Amino acid sequence: MPVFIKSFFHKHFPARQLLIRQNGEVKHVVLAPWLQVSVLTILFIAIAWISVSSIRVYMQTHQISHIEQTQLDKQVQWQQKVKQQQARYALQQEQLAELEQKQALLQGMIESLPASLSKDAIKLEDQLGSPVNESESGFHEPLEEDKTQNKHVQNSLTSFEQRYIMLNQQYDTNFTLLAAQINQRHDAILEILQDTGLENALAQHLALSMQTTAQGGPLDILDESKIPSNFLAIADKLLLLNQLESFLTALPNTLPLPAAKYYISSNFGLRKDPMNHRRAFHKGIDLAGWHKTEIFAPADGTVRRAGRNGGYGNFIELEHKNGVVTRFGHLNKINVKKGQAITKHDVIGLMGSTGRSTSTHLHYEVLIDDKPVNPLKITKALSRVW
Template identity: 95%
Template sequence: MPVFIKSFFNKHFPARQLLIRQNGEVKHVVLAPWLQVSVLAIIFIAIAWISVSSIRVYMQTHQISHIEQTQLDKQVQWQQKVKQQQQRYALQQEQLAELEQKQALLQGMIESLPASISKDVIKLEGELESSPINENESEFHEPLEEDKTQNEHAQTSFEQRYIMLNQQYDTNFTLLAAQINQRHDAIIEILQGTVLENALAQHLTLSTQTTAQGGPLDILDESKIPSTFLVIADKLLLLNQLESFLTALPNTLPLPAAKYYISSNFGLRKDPMNKRRAFHKGIDLAGWHKTEIFAPADGIVLRAGRNGGYGNFIELEHKNGVVTRFGHLNKINVKKGQAITKHDVIGLMGSTGRSTSTHLHYEVLIDDKHVNPLKITKALSRVW
């Protein structure tokens, strides 16, 4: 083996002379085999070192690029999460706004319900809590596993509460609609076929021209409320107008029930004085002398004093074109132009004027047309 190596070195690395000419002189340098081997080894080592270093630099550069790409991917994912959270937050805010408008409408309707409808069946829930999602993009960070669980739980809780409140509002509006429709239909059915229909139509027309109203404008955002709910709200407004109309009518007779009897009805009869056929434009309510006579509804005194066959006479003007008249009074307790409240004592029963005995002659006029007071009272008593 040493002979082979020695032969290899002598063959490939023989002693060589290197001639160098400088300033006219020639010099020679002998390159021994060991020097040639050393130089070759140094060159080989340098090449190997450069190759290894280049490979390491390439691998590090690739690793850095991979890390940077990973960071970019994470940033894109975070931005997507931010966008998803913002979208979810915007949806929650929209849902909250819808619930708030429904609640405001429901509360307003409950407060506006007439006394004829019970409020006990309606149940209101507290306002929905604010969204747990952070809307500030700059504060977003990748959540820990525990944070993710809490966030998902909060989102699930919000959705469950939203569904519950939405269902509850739907149920309450359905209950309200049923009661409002029932009350409305009952009133319309009772008023059909009576002279009150025309008075009602006139009242609804004039109600749109009502004065002495005002206040800050605070309207509902109808775009966030289902049209079916708005229909119910409009039906309630109409019902309140009906109730207002009924409240202003003389829905009772002007005497306590135990203190009178009907001695003459409305319509055709024999006149008590001459026994001839005549039309009786009111009803006669007989009772004890000086029995108190009450105003059947709020109104203004149009006339108070002597009036021919009526004797001592009072005429009251009420709302919606309704007028009531009271004749044969023993005493008048009011004067012209005086404002009268329902159940105020306006006079005492007597027998003045064209009368055969103590009684009250009572008339009701609607739009200057005489109507049967008993028919009106009976119809209105069914409403209440």
């Protein structure tokens, strides 16, 4: 074996001479086999070290690039989640604003209901708060996967959606109940007014209500873009109903005497005149009672006439709203003056038998747009809607 190695070295690494010329002189340098082997070994080790180092640097660089790319991918995913959460939050805010506007409309309608409608069936939501507390500032970059937090957010979103659906169903039910009550009351009033011939008086009242009167206050309007049109239609119907109720309150819906203190001695319409027994038209009704029985105003109004008036004797004429006039004849005493404002149930005079009268009674007339109507018909009809 040594002979083989020795022959291998002599064959591949024979002694070599290097001629070096310097300053006109030539020098000989002998490169021994062991020196050649040593230089070659050093070169091989150097090349191997450089190769290994390069590979390690490359691997580290690749690993760093992979980590950076992974972080960038996570950042992109996080930003997408943030945008999705912000979109959900914005949608929830929009839905919450819609619920608040419905709540405001419903609350306002409840407060505006006339006394003739019941509020017991209506349920109101006292507080409307979003169960989702996360906001834009509440997001942070996830360093580790937080499954608990994600589950909590998902549960919050689910809770909000369930609450939103439940409240919408509740509002639909409430507005449906309101619509049924409002329509029933509205139709009943219109039917009564048509039966009593008060359509023109109603039209006059509605026209006057459109004019600007002594009204005002801070502007606090609803955002109608967030309220369904059918809810707004119900609100408009309620506004109209309140005008009808206001119209009713201004009408003489009671007779001017307590029920126990009179009886009807002559009805409205065609009759035989008590003096000459000829056919004649009676423009009112006669209410007989005790002498000096108190006569009450059947509605708010203003005294248009008060004094002697031919066959009426001592006479009072009251002007009410919407073209309605009431007249009172044969009074023993007049307690009011022309131009005086009268409140319903004020005592305006005492029963007597002055003028063209056979005995103590009150002659009572109701005129609508200067046309006489049957007071009993109006009183009975209006009593059905109170």
